Amino acid sequence: TVHERVDTFHDNDQKPVGYGRMLRKEDPRFLRGRGRYVDDVQLPGMLHLAILRSPVAHARIVSIDTSAAEASPGVKAVVTGAMLAQQNLAWMPTLSNDVQAVLATDKVRFQGQEVAFVVAEDRYAARDALELIDVEYDVLDPVIDARRALAPDAPLIRDDLDGKTNNHCFDWETGDEAATEAVFARADVVVSQDLVYPRVHPAPMETCGAVADYDAVDGKLRLWSTTQAPHAHRTLYAIVAGLPEHKIQVISPDIGGGFGNKVPIYPGYVCAIVASIVTGKPVKWMEDRSENLISTGFARDYIMRGEIAATRDGRILGIRTNVLADHGAFNGTAAPVKYPAGFFGVFTGSYDIEAAYCKMTAVYTNKAPGGVAYACSFRITEAVYLVERIVDCLADELGMDPAELRLKNFIQPEQFPYTTKTGWVYDSGNYEPTMRLAMEMAGYDELRREQAEKRARGELMGIGIAFFTEAVGAGPRKDMDILGLGMADGCELRVHPTGKAVVRLSVQSQGQGHETTFAQIVAEEIGIPPADIEVLHGDTDNTPFGLGTYGSRSTPVSGAAAALVARKVRDKARIIASGMLEVSVADLEWEKGAFRVAGDPGRSVTIQDIALRAHGAGDLPEGIEGGLEAQICYNPSNLTYPHGAYICVVDIDPGTAQVTVRRFIAVDDCGTRINPMIIEGQVHGGLTDGVGMALMEMIAFDEDGNCLGASLMDYLIPTSLEVPDWETGFTVTPSPHHPIGAKGVGESATVGSPPAIVNAVVDALKPFGVRHADMPLTPSRVWDAMRGQARPP
């Protein structure tokens, strides 16, 4: 394990040929405003689509009159659910084997649901005509509180499903119930805590949208869309539309943030495709901010009871949890098929315990569908919050320091690979040094002294710790698929005659810097400078098949594919080099960028020399074809398990209950690091997300089902004013099964930071006898907690 604090930033002067800090290749275009996003796509004759959305959460549709809208200037078409139903297109499959209405036919089931669309010559004409569509609704009682969804008198939401008589969505369990009960029965101490992880929204800066262009002459559909998974989307469109895949090209250009929000297929994409087929013209649909917040994939919404059993001296024996999951009106979660609760099974955290059990019930409510992995590997954020909060509750009960309690219970380095009591095989980890580095950077003992002094003066200062283990890199094909599509990733590498190269990926960057880091991976393996390696992604006609970017899977899966494809090219280059140097392959030594004759270092050929020979005149060694390229489809043998130790220091104003995050120390271990600068950026972004979720963000509803977070005036996301200067550090514990030892990192900070912040706030409120308060810890929530009136949201 390597311990390292972040050194000072330096630029590309070092010109790394491989891993290291390197400015992002994509930034010149982003920083100059030259990114090309879906909304930048302009095609000749392009029409514009706008969607009419339901103003109510639950209602029967009595009638829809579109005549005035059709007569409105510039309008080319007005389409309702009934019209789609005639073509059997009114419903579409979700990524969780449910169905979702493209346009409502019978009922609307959440506020903001798609009811009709208008296609017009420009965006304004389309929006104006929406106002002229007359819909008569017969309003029904909505189900808003998930706790009421299974009440016998609860209104039935999904009467479209045959034989459905209640709002039950699915049940799921993991672990060993009897063994856990036995452990709880003999424990000295059992602590229980109810926790709510509220509904939040990924809120990417760019909202969702698409441009569909169906060419009736060659029968080809081109779709520019804001998708994190272009290949998976193409196959699903092919299945639904009955078109062959080669007649569908999905292009995901520059994407202004995804965070899981751009994984599902939204009705708007389908509407744009239908509109282009109906009108024979290219059609653009771009949602606005409110549409994004009220109708696209939300995240979390878990109501959890956590229980932890331990010995009096602080040995954790077991963890048990009961979860009520609110899945909204349609089950639109994007998770591998066998994992309806995502990877929530890692709720046992980083601790070596004897037994664990989880029982989950998921329900339908009259809210937008989703449950997406918002900067999280499929529900791990919820799992980490649960375990890190109840470990703190236990520390409180035992009167033990929360750092000491964690250190006492960590899985030890020699126990890896470690199989958890819920069946996850953690690949590698060395937790104590990571924790100790965070404590050293924080000056933990000094902070506790400062806190004691302040407490004596009536000041409210809190120190919160969270230690997480994530499971990222979905996933091994034997276990993981999305709607039958295995989660392996293709990668192609082609070295041109002059030694410049292009690498084609199936994953799609939404700002994570793939054009830089994937070039670095290939550079490290074959010694061509990153500047000479172009990374192509986001276009199904020009990249190999793969399942896309979410759950920090790019580095664990496609990153491995890129390293292995480069090694394949290097193997071929070695044979060509042996011919060029007239020695046997065994006599060649590889030094990044060149093969040398062992014992005769003066004789060597560079990878560029070899590329020219591969394409040039003259014979190649027997059995070797011309060209220097390779392709691969990488099926990971396991997930990768990054970990991290986070320490947060907060101050609370006793007069206003305003929480200020004064310091935040984040030590991450993502195995081998490709570009430390990009990793820092990922961590900074995730920590900022964490402050948002812990202190500010919640998609709330009133009792009628009106969404109260429909604009960024109400749904507060953090700015630079709300966050401190992040203090980051790293340890390095490589993954044993990943070809370069790398683990994902993109989501670690979003996963690990909310419990650290909440633990800090609760710690600050200890003088008031507070053991827990639910997120978001807004001043009013903190005030209520201080007055002993904390209540679940």
Ligand code: CDP
């Ligand atoms: O799938 P996604 O790109 O969102 O997440 P990731 O695989 O964790 O990668 C996020 C960014 O961090 C990418 O540019 C990676 O190449 C980079 N990274 C890195 O430099 N070293 C690592 N060990 C992991 C990620």
